[in-house]
Amino acid sequence: MLYLWQNQVWQRFRQQYEQQCIPHAIILTGPSGLGQTALAEQMAMHVLCEKQNAELPCGQCHSCELSIAGNHPDHTVIEPEETGKAIKIEQIRDLKQKQTLTTNVSEWKTAIVMPAEAMNVNASNSLLKLLEEPQPNTLLILISAEPAMLPITILSRCQKVPIDTPNKEEVIAWIRSQGDFDEANIEKALTLADSAPLSALSLLTDDSLTILEQVSMDFTKLLQHKANPVQLAQQWQQYDLALVLRYLQLRLKDRIVKQNVRSNSQNWQIYDCIIKAIKLLSSSNNINKILLIEQFMVSVMDVPTSQNGVVNH
Numbered sequence: 001m002l003y004l005w006q007n008q009v010w011q012r013f014r015q016q017y018e019q020q021c022i023p024h025a026i027i028l029t030g031p032s033g034l035g036q037t038a039l040a041e042q043m044a045m046h047v048l049c050e051k052q053n054a055e056l057p058c059g060q061c062h063s064c065e066l067s068i069a070g071n072h073p074d075h076t077v078i079e080p081e082e083t084g085k086a087i088k089i090e091q092i093r094d095l096k097q098k099q100t101l102t103t104n105v106s107e108w109k110t111a112i113v114m115p116a117e118a119m120n121v122n123a124s125n126s127l128l129k130l131l132e133e134p135q136p137n138t139l140l141i142l143i144s145a146e147p148a149m150l151p152i153t154i155l156s157r158c159q160k161v162p163i164d165t166p167n168k169e170e171v172i173a174w175i176r177s178q179g180d181f182d183e184a185n186i187e188k189a190l191t192l193a194d195s196a197p198l199s200a201l202s203l204l205t206d207d208s209l210t211i212l213e214q215v216s217m218d219f220t221k222l223l224q225h226k227a228n229p230v231q232l233a234q235q236w237q238q239y240d241l242a243l244v245l246r247y248l249q250l251r252l253k254d255r256i257v258k259q260n261v262r263s264n265s266q267n268w269q270i271y272d273c274i275i276k277a278i279k280l281l282s283s284s285n286n287i288n289k290i291l292l293i294e295q296f297m298v299s300v301m302d303v304p305t306s307q308n309g310v311v312n313h
C-alpha cells in the first residue's frame with residue numbers, strides 16, 4: 001500500500017530497481033505516522049514480485065500472494081519481541097543465516113528491521129557485519145524515526161530515504177477522504193500528531209480525543225485542589241501518558257499566549273512541570289508510571305496560585 005505523500009520516494013525507488021542499482025540497504029527516516037512500514041512492505045513486495053519492471057508489484061503472482069498473506073519465505077521482518085523492548089542479537093543472527101540460504105520463491109531476499117534504533121549494541125554490531133558483506137540480490141530496509149540513535153557505521157552503509165510530513169492542506173484533504181470527522185477535531189488531532197496523517201487519523205478514530213477532554217477537565221480540578229491526585233493517577237496510568245502530557249502542554253501553551261503577563265508566571269511554572277514529566281517519561285523504558293504521575297500532580301499543585309492565574313478549562 002502506498003500513500004499519496006510517498007509517491008515521489010516510490011518513483012525514485014522504482015527507477016533505481018528498474019536500472020538495477022538499488023542499494024543493499026535503505027533507511028527510511030522521518031517522524032512516525034507517515035506510513036513507513038507500509039512503504040517498506042511495498043518496496044520488498046516489489047523486488048520479490050515475479051513481474052519485472054512494472055509500476056507497482058502486480059499483486060497476482062505467487063510471490064505477491066505470499067507477500068500479501070504475510071508469509072513470504074524470502075522476506076523477514078525483525079521487530080522487538082515485545083513493544084518497547086530491544087531487538088536482540090539472536091534475531092539478527094537468524095536473519096544472517098536466512099540471507100545466506102538460497103531463495104525459495106523469488107530471486108531476491110528482503111528484510112525489514114523496525115524500529116532500527118531498538119537494536120541493542122550486540123544486535124547493531126551483528127547487523128553491521130551483514131552490511132559490510134552484503135549478499136547479492138538482498139534488500140535490507142531499516143525504519144527509524146530516531147536515526148541519530150544509530151551507530152554512524154550503520155548509517156553510512158545505508159541509503160538514507162527521508163519521508164517528509166506532507167503539507168497541512170494535503171493531510172487535511174487525505175483525512176477528510178477517510179471519513180466524516182468534525183473539523184475542530186481534525187484540527188486538534190493534527191496539532192497533537194504534528195501533522196503526521198496516520199497518527200492524526202488514529203486519534204480521530206479511537207476515543208483518544210474524548211479521553212483527552214476529560215483529562216483536561218480533571219487537570220483543571222487538580223489545579224484548583226478539587227481532585228484527588230492519588231485517584232486521578234490511578235485513572236491516568238491507563239492512558240498513553242506521552243499523549244496526555246503533550247495535550248496538556250499544548251493547551252497550556254495556547255493559554256499562555258492568550259493570557260496576561262501576571263497569570264503567566266503560574267502557567268509557566270506548571271508548564272515547566274509538564275516538560276519535566278515529559279523528559280522523565282522519555283528517559284527510561286522501565287519507569288514507574290503511577291509514581292511519575294503522582295509526582296507530577298503534586299508538583300503542579302504546589303505551584304502558588306497567582307491572582308488571576310487559575311487555569312480555566
Ligand SMILES: [Zn+2]
Pocket residue numbers: 048049050051057058059060061062063064065
Ligand atoms: Zn507479483
